[in-house]
């Protein structure tokens with residue numbers, strides 16, 4: 001998947017969050033979207049995900065050499081973000097059965113295999129509401145990382161993770177990269193985006209905004 005951002009701007013009321021943001025997110029690369037709290041990282045990710053309209057500019061998607069309409073982006077997307085909720089009444093295995101019908105896992109990986117990769121085997125019959133915040137984050141990450149999608153968006157991926165959890169994230173984000181999968185990480189924590197080859201600094205698009 002390739003995404004071209006062309007002169008993107010987003011305004012809330014009279015306030016421009018960023019303006020004239022242009023960048024080509026190339027297939028196979030990992031790009032860090034950087035900026036302090038409130039800079040507009042999540043806003044940019046929502047626009048790239050096709051979930052929020054820009055106030056100005058446009059986003060073009062290409063998959064397998066063909067233009068992809070924005071309406072088809074959700075199917076190609078795995079998204080992990082602090083504001084995306086998990087269905088708390090499901091047990092882990094129920095959630096996986098439901099989720100993987102919509103977002104199949106990478107070929108060869110079963111739900112039971114993913115549970116093991118996430119170190120959540122003991123919790124497989126437990127409702128999600130009983131999970132700790134770190135367990136929930138590992139689950140959200142596991143679902144996104146191991147979905148068979150050419151676009152992976154990770155908003156502040158180490159939220160609620162301890163040092164072991166962060167090491168787990170770094171190991172697995174490296175494992176799931178492929179030649180055409182596009183990875184975009186929004187962050188202001190160097191440890192979670194050090195592997196990214198490219199960077200977009202939102203503050204570069206705020207002068208005069």
Ligand SMILES: Nc1ncnc2c1ncn2[C@@H]1O[C@H](COP(=O)(O)OP(=O)(O)OP(=O)(O)O)[C@@H](O)[C@H]1O
Nearest residue numbers: 012013017035036037038039040041042043044188
């Ligand atoms: N629905 C909304 N209505 C009005 N303002 C909004 C809305 N969503 C976001 N904003 C504002 O847009 C700005 C950017 O928010 P955003 O969440 O994109 O920043 P961020 O860089 O992801 O922040 P953080 O690092 O704190 O998560 C903030 O000033 C926020 O208050």
